[in-house]
Amino acid sequence: MIDLKWSPSEKKAAHAAFEAALSRERATIRRHVEALLRDTNDGTEIRATRDYLNEKARELDQKYDFRYSVLIGVFARLMAEGWLTLEDLAGLDIAKRELIREHSNVWRRT
Amino acid sequence: MIDLKWSPSEKKAAHAAFEAALSRERATIRRHVEALLRDTNDGTEIRATRDYLNEKARELDQKYDFRYSVLIGVFARLMAEGWLTLEDLAGLDIAKRELIREHSNVWRRT
Numbered sequence: 755m756i757d758l759k760w761s762p763s764e765k766k767a768a769h770a771a772f773e774a775a776l777s778r779e780r781a782t783i784r785r786h787v788e789a790l791l792r793d794t795n796d797g798t799e800i801r802a803t804r805d806y807l808n809e810k811a812r813e814l815d816q817k818y819d820f821r822y823s824v825l826i827g828v829f830a831r832l833m834a835e836g837w838l839t840l841e842d843l844a845g846l847d848i849a850k851r852e853l854i855r856e857h858s859n860v861w862r863r864t
Numbered sequence: 865m866i867d868l869k870w871s872p873s874e875k876k877a878a879h880a881a882f883e884a885a886l887s888r889e890r891a892t893i894r895r896h897v898e899a900l901l902r903d904t905n906d907g908t909e910i911r912a913t914r915d916y917l918n919e920k921a922r923e924l925d926q927k928y929d930f931r932y933s934v935l936i937g938v939f940a941r942l943m944a945e946g947w948l949t950l951e952d953l954a955g956l957d958i959a960k961r962e963l964i965r966e967h968s969n970v971w972r973r974t
Binding site for chain 2: 776780783784787788791797799800801803804807808810811814
C-alpha cells in the first residue's frame with residue numbers, strides 16, 4: 755500500500771497496538787457468543803452461534819494482516835471500527851499517525 | 865429401515881423423547897462452548913469454537929432425523945450416546961423398546 759520506513763521502536767509499538775485491537779475484538783466476540791447462548795434457547799442457537807463465528811473468524815483472518823506494506827490501512831480500519839485509538843499508536847511517528855487518522859476517516863464514511 | 869406401526873400415543877411419546885434428547889445434547893454443546901471460551905484465551909478460541917460448532921451442527925443435522933422409517937435406529941444411537949434412556953421411551957410398545965435396546969447395544973460396540 756504505502757512504502758514507509760518503520761523503526762525498531764515503531765515496529766514494537768505497532769505489534770502492541772495490533773495485539774491490543776485483536777484482543778479487544780476477540781473479547782467482544784466472546785461476549786456476543788455468551789449472550790447468544792444465554793438469551794436464545796429455542797433450538798436455533800447452535801446454528802446461529804456457528805454462523806456468527808464462521809463470519810467473525812473469516813473477518814478476523816481477512817482484517818488482521820500484519821504486513822508493514824498494508825499496516826496503515828489495517829490500523830485505519832481498526833480505528834474506524836473502534837478497536838484502536840490514536841493513543842494506542844502513540845509510539846508511531848506523527849506522519850504515520852496522521853495517515854492512519856485520514857484513512858480512518860475514509861473508512862468511517864464507507 | 866423398519867416398517868412399524870406407530871399409534872397416536874406412541875407418536876406423541878416418540879416426539880417427546882426425541883425433543884428431550886435434542887434438548888440435552890444442545891445443553892451439553894452450550895456448556896462446552898462456554899467452557900471453551902472461558903478456559904482458552906490464547907487467540908485460538910474463536911477458531912476452536914467455530915470448528916467445534918461446525919462439527920456439532922453437522923452432527924445434529926445428520927443425527928436428529930424424525931422419520932418413523934428410521935426412528936428406531938435414531939433412538940438406538942441416542943441411547944448408545946447417553947442422550948436417551950429406556951425410561952424416556954416408556955410410551956412405546958415393548959417390541960419397539962426391545963428393538964431400540966438391541967440396536968443400541970450394536971451402536972455401543974461400534
